[in-house]
Amino acid sequence: MKTLIISPDEARYLALINQGLDNYRQHKTKKDLLNIITKLGYVQIDTISIIERAHKHILWTRFPGYRNDMLDELIDKDKKVFEFWDHAAAYLPMKFYRFSLPRKKMYAEKYKTWEKKNKKLLKYILERISAEGPLQSRDFDDPKKRGLWWDWKPAKEGLEFLFHTGRLIARARKNFQKVYDLPERFLTAAVNTEMPSYEELAEHLIMKSITSGGITAENEFTYLRYHNRNITKKVLIDLTENSKIIPVKISNDEKTIYYSTTKILNKLNNAFKFSNDVYILSPFDNLVIQRGRLKKIFGYDYVIECYLPAHKRKFGYFCLPVLYGDKIAGKIDTRADRKTGELTVINEFWETGVKTNKDFRNIYLNKLNELALFAGCYIVKYNSK
DSSP, rough: OOEEEEEEHHHHHHHHHHHHHGGEEEEEHHHHHHHHHHHHHEEEESSSOSSOOOHHHHHHHHHHHHOHHHHHIIIIOOOEEEEESSEEEEEEEGGGGGGHHHOOOOOOOHHHHHHHHHHHHHHHHHHHHHHSBOOOGGGGOOOOGTTTTHHHHHHHHHHHHHHHEEEEEEEEEEETEEEEEOOOOOOTTSSSSOOOHHHHHHHHHHHHHHHHSEEEEEEHHHTOOOOOHHHHHHHHHHHHHHHHSSEEEEETTTEEEEEEEEHHHHHGSSOOOOOEEEEEOOOOOOOTTHHHHHHHHHOOOOOTTTTOOOOGGGTTTTTEEEEEEEEEEEEEEEETTTTTEEEEEEEEOOOOOOOHHHHHHHHHHHHHHHHHTTTHHHEEEEEOO
């Protein structure tokens, strides 16, 4: 099939509209929230909460009226979202549940020796949850029994093993800790629990990535995700030959082959323009999480430095990328202190011409105030140079 050449502007446009960064003001309901999660394909969970938890920040970026109870209801009440693993810990739409099964099977096989050594522990955990209902890891912490096999640390390992192999499910989080339950008590009859073939899994990964990114490259849809490499390559060829997906190149990067669909590419048939909205993104946001893609499509080289020793950081512990229209305008090092109610902007690092743009500055300062409120603060302490 002939490869379609698109411009860098067109590539950014497709990326932004498929990431839900073009009409965020329209979202108002829990159904809208589910649609966002479904279109993104996953929402990453991370322990760092310098501003707010990653998943909350990602969803708030696209849904300013986001409330935690909305996500809680989608998981525990409506059974429309579940927690598992994408390329990292994540919330996923329940319609994708069956595609979590191959990784669970792989995990069980990989750690079968550990399972044999810990049969009594796993039996104990499952019996307690079966009898008592949903439990957290802290429910297994008994100071009187320290040092035995039901101690908290091995119990935590056992809970996570059972979670990653699908014998337990996380039906909620309390104080950011998983609440574990039996799948049969959580999943409804409507959930498809049929094990997909490797071919089905590959097509799912490809189409999910196209839906969320507009265009996607092979190294993007397989990024840290369990799959069969040879079968995935074959499925990619088959989908292309059957015109289900279209090979695409960006005019300033003819080495990278991307893939899209006719439906998505047809969005380029009409004239488009970028908004002048400002988004202060989480470092784990779906738009920026794959740094190579970000550099190729948006021309921005971004590194999160919280995992580096302090003496090796060039910018700051937790810099947030700032999107302005179709460009990454720069990044800001900031921190929320909910005790004092202050959101402190420690420093800013802007691309050329951004700092002197008055229109941008006004929108950005308003967005900072919105970020502060989202983070549980009411004052922006502006210390940047």
